[in-house]
Amino acid sequence: MLYSSSRYNSSSTGSTANPLKVDFLQYLCNRFYDIETFVDVSYKLKKWNIKRKNRVCIEASQHFGDEVAAAVFALNMKGRISIINWKNNLDFQEYEDIRLEAVDVSGSIINYNGLDNLVKLKALKYLDLSRCPHIDDWCLSRLHAFAETLEELSLVGCPQITERGLACLHHLQNLKRLDVSDLPSVSKKGLIRILLEEMLPLCDIVGMDYGDNMDLQFEDAMNRGEMEEHLEAANNLKTR
Known part of the structure; x- marks a missing residue:
């Protein structure tokens, strides 16, 4: 009182x-x-809304296929998409022919479960997950589904991503550009850049400089044991 x-x-x-x-x-x-x-x-x-938004678009998948379901999901996340073989006034049968080549869900509440809507895409070349607060190491462990197609990936400003999650990206051997700017949970960014370049020799790594948080004794840390530790962690994430 x-x-x-x-x-x-x-x-x-x-x-x-x-x-x-x-x-x-x-x-x-x-x-x-x-x-x-x-x-x-x-x-x-808030938790209920995140769970609701990340549900699998089962009805769209059953009626129109996984590609259309992924498009519906991305647009519900207020994202953007690019479609191959899109035609006006598509017949029902023609929906099976479309392919998503780019998905931008930056700044959205997509999480591990929400990726169920994307991992079946067959021709995805560009994926933007930047500034997504729920994208973490477990989420990156699912991106191996795009190993044969993905060419550009943006992870800018994802606060939960660590070096263990980045180690999962070694499957993406066709990757040409990887943006890892502003990842606050990643330490020794200079060392991590070198490890990423070793894992992905054909990829342009953006957002980490060699001198960022580099320990003067980095040569001692750059041994095969540490590299194997990161790769083992990545494989453990895959088996979730």
């Missing part, structure tokens, strides 16, 4: 307190637990 001092009493000497202020303070006091409940409900609603 909220107690007011005598200076707020109308019978006390001096200036009379603003009744609106007293009522507002009393309201806040009475609603304290209501605010806690509101915050808890808001958090649960």
